[in-house]
Amino acid sequence: MRIATWNVNSVRTRLEQVTAWLAAEQPEVLCLQETKVADALFPHDAFAALGYATAISGQKAYNGVAILSRLPLEDVRLGFAALLPSDPVAAELDEQKRVISARIDGVRVLDLYVPNGSSLTSDKYPYKLRWLACLQRYLTLQQAEGEPLVMLGDFNIGPEERDLHDPERLTGGIMASEAERQALRELLGDQLHDAFRLFEPASGHWSWWDYRSAAWERDRGWRIDHIYLDDSLQELATGCVIHRAVRGNEQPSDHAPVVVNLAWPPDDDEGDDPEAEWP
DNA sequence: ATGACTAGCACGGCTAGA
Numbered sequence: 001m002r003i004a005t006w007n008v009n010s011v012r013t014r015l016e017q018v019t020a021w022l023a024a025e026q027p028e029v030l031c032l033q034e035t036k037v038a039d040a041l042f043p044h045d046a047f048a049a050l051g052y053a054t055a056i057s058g059q060k061a062y063n064g065v066a067i068l069s070r071l072p073l074e075d076v077r078l079g080f081a082a083l084l085p086s087d088p089v090a091a092e093l094d095e096q097k098r099v100i101s102a103r104i105d106g107v108r109v110l111d112l113y114v115p116n117g118s119s120l121t122s123d124k125y126p127y128k129l130r131w132l133a134c135l136q137r138y139l140t141l142q143q144a145e146g147e148p149l150v151m152l153g154d155f156n157i158g159p160e161e162r163d164l165h166d167p168e169r170l171t172g173g174i175m176a177s178e179a180e181r182q183a184l185r186e187l188l189g190d191q192l193h194d195a196f197r198l199f200e201p202a203s204g205h206w207s208w209w210d211y212r213s214a215a216w217e218r219d220r221g222w223r224i225d226h227i228y229l230d231d232s233l234q235e236l237a238t239g240c241v242i243h244r245a246v247r248g249n250e251q252p253s254d255h256a257p258v259v260v261n262l263a264w265p266p267d268d269d270e271g272d273d274p275e276a277e278w279p
Numbered sequence: 280a281t282g283a284c285t286a287g288c289a290c291g292g293c294t295a296g297a
Contacts, residue, residue, distance in 0.1 A: 010285090013287090036287070060288090061286085062287085116296060116297050119297095124295095154297095156296095210296095210297065211296090211297095212297095213283055253285095254285080
């Protein structure tokens with residue numbers, strides 16, 4: 001099973017690029033962020049034509065997340081309130097559409113668009129930290145359910161120095177502050193593992209390049225789009241790659257897709273009753 | 280130190296992104 005994440009920076013502006021990429025790559029699942037469209041205007045039909053069902057949580061102009069899947073989408077959950085129904089902070093944070101999950105072939109796929117934070121002196125920065133604290137409460141409940149879990153999306157955090165093109169200059173600033181990194185580490189605990197880093201320890205691999213300052217041409221990027229796997233799925237990961245070529249498209253998103261390949265469903269022959277195969 | 284680009288909304292410059 002291949003699962004992908006892509007901040008498309010408007011699903012309508014990017015529709016031809018997204019459908020072309022889906023047709024070429026045919027992942028089982030693609031999670032989108034920054035769809036920037038009200039639910040009534042979401043382009044379901046373009047994805048249905050390629051065999052993808054859609055689960056969406058959008059709003060006009062800002063934010064918005066969606067899960068596209070060739071396999072059935074089950075038990076779709078919108079927002080933090082799905083697991084934190086009596087939490088007033090969750091209700092307030094859910095005004096921005098940044099959280100959606102679904103069970104797909106027995107795997108819980110949690111698609112996130114973490115707030116950017118703007119700058120360390122902006123009101124949006126404490127909002128980002130409150131959002132991450134709420135995510136931690138949400139995750140604790142999700143993990144208690146015991147479903148295999150993939151948590152992915154645009155985290156707007158470069159977790160380590162090797163995830164920034166210029167760590168000397170950028171460390172400590174927005175997306176690379178110690179408080180953000182600490183919040184991310186805390187919610188991962190020792191349960192969730194960065195799929196990309198299972199296969200590639202080196203720096204120089206980015207998922208986002210600023211539109212400004214010719215960042216793409218100069219390859220000045222950040223790795224802020226992540227796929228996290230729980231212990232059970234980590235063992236089944238066979239690869240994780242960033243489709244950076246997409247950033248070179250005409251009128252591109254500023255983010256590239258990230259894709260993980262899982263040997264799912266697992267081969268369950270081992271240790272099972274051999275009689276089970278001969279009913 | 281600042282701004283650079285891009286998208287949405289709406290049609291004039293804002294907000295927001297990262």
